[in-house]
Amino acid sequence: MSRTVAGAVLAFGLALAGVPAGTFAAPPLGLPPVPIPADNPQSPEKISLGKRLFEDKRFSGDGTVSCSNCHDPAKAFADGLPVAEGIRKQHGARNSPTVINAAYYESQFWDGRRPSLEAQSKDPFLNPVEHGLTSHEPILATIRGDKDYPGQFRHAFGVEPAALTIDHVAKAIAAFERTVIAGDSPFDRYLYGGERGAIPASAIRGLDIFRTKGRCQDCHSIGQTTALFTDNKFHNIGAGFSRIAGRYLQVASAFRKARQQGKEVDKSVITDRDASELGRFVVTLRPSDLGRFKTSSLRNIAVTGPYMHDGSMKTMEEVVEFYNKGGEQNPFLDSGIRPLNLTAEEKADLVAFLKTLTSPQYANLAQP
């Protein structure tokens, strides 16, 4: 087994490190234990180091962008924008997904092009429209020249500044991200906590629609004892895909050619809006994966809009309506996506249900 579950670590150390309470405790109601890779065990030192790295703007081409720009704790670890904004106000092609509960995804990025948080966290630094660095070297140089970082890395990894690599940085950031976990929502208290009054009647009706007529459950999975609200798979629902309608082959061929010539997938999908719409195809080159994107978890959905990989939908009502009409028709549409014929009340109930997925720590961000 390559993964171990975070065990108990002294709360004393956590308090010292300024790490959020509950970091190593049992997972919150409704969530399974966080998977921790065997080669990157959690420690208070590593987590607090990761938090600092996550917020350090110096790791960008013009010193203005940190991870927390697009994954802002004050905005539920998202940015509220349709697509990410990087250095010099440049815009990418994809919506910034929240870091909350990203630890549970089996792959990272909308197209799953990286297998872990460790692998994911290294890419945005080198993306021309995100952090805009041309190599990871300036990050290591900044760390070595900082008055605190060398000591912190020594404590977290037992590594001297000269031996530091970007992988240490990535591991620390990932360790911090694995503490950004949120469950214990009204829905969890209702379904798993047996608190019958935790959610309103409309949300209870909405949960039923979610599981039956709304066909949401198949991809946004709710388990017997926990709910990740994702199947960790990739689906073509048609959102944004009309951008390349009639040009699928042309865009796919251009992407394939660029990849053969050595252009990195990460740069292609963020800087080229057409290539971005190819979805999972950019990773597998399987025609079947055209326009497929990862199923997002729905936890804290009410506070992490706008929605979809391209941020093209502003409200939950818009998203429900989109699914109600059977997604956006295209030849690669997932066959599970079909018109739902929901009534106005059923749609409202679904939205009421989605609003019960907000964890207490982000409830203040919800619209009344």
Add this chain to the structure above:
Amino acid sequence: MKGRITRRAFLKEAGLLTAAAALPLGLVNVAWGKKPTDRFTFAYISDCHITQIRGTEFVANFDKGLQRAVLELSFLDPQPDFVVFGGDLAQLGKVAELEHGLEMLKGVTLPIKWVIGEHDYYLDLGEYWQKHISPLHYSFDHKGVHFVVLNSILTDDDWTHNRWPTAEERMHQMARLDNPHGSPFMVKREQLAWLKQDLAKIPRTTPLIVLSHSPLYKIFKPWNFWTDDAEAVQAQLKQFRSVKVFHGHVHQVLYNQLGPITFNAFMATAWPWPYPVTYSQLPNKVPELTVFMNRADPFKERDGTGWGSVQVADGLVHHYELWENSPRTVRSPGAGKRPEDTVYQDPAKRIPPQTHY
């Protein structure tokens, strides 16, 4: 635990996908053909079951399957040399169904090699097919490989000609699965004689690929996954050093090896069938080598369906492109070795069946 196994399986699979994407053509140095440059691929679409409702109205689900396969073929790079259509273009053999299917297949810009299925045959006994589409059995050579197309869905004359009041009734009886009034398929004496003659012209060292609709071996009689005179065909094929048989009909991932003959089934674009072992305790002969397809998810119309491609080289690489299920690759290492699933041969690596329905 289930979550963890799934995750592990997922990661393995992610690795395979990357490999498969980067893989085949450039890496294989020894080709099957006469010259080392003669490597090639062909694609395979099968079992579309285009069904007319009335007039110009057809079952949309089956239309979509065929349309999707045709579209996805165009994304193959490099393009295959040709496409095999594996039979059962129509559901009830009607001209309207065949023509509607042919219209969609016009999207294939590559040459098509046709194999007839029982659903295409039993209304007019292959008249339209022979006149407008293809002969029912034939052979051809391609880059040093000898291909034989067999019509494996024949039955005895009494069943075909004497038992049914109308052609429509005959077609209906043959179109049913699990039908006590059905009849096992055959290649029959006349075609066997033709095969003998055809193969006599070919050196025994020539690589041989046989295309049929039904499997040229016996799996499960009640569903007609069965060719009654399969042994007679096999006896002729066995004289060759290396023989690959590709078939449709069973709508599932299936592979087998009998001596030097390797059999691979292609899935359907229409729907997946279950494996006989999941259905009943009746004796069946699902090959030992089969690694079952991950059970299709009934939520999705397209799950368990797809198309495939075959790379002809030193040993075969058979890729199953399953639209909403994990892709599969089966390799025949050659030299008498058994074909192997590249990922799922080890039962521990298989994705567990769904349990949430």
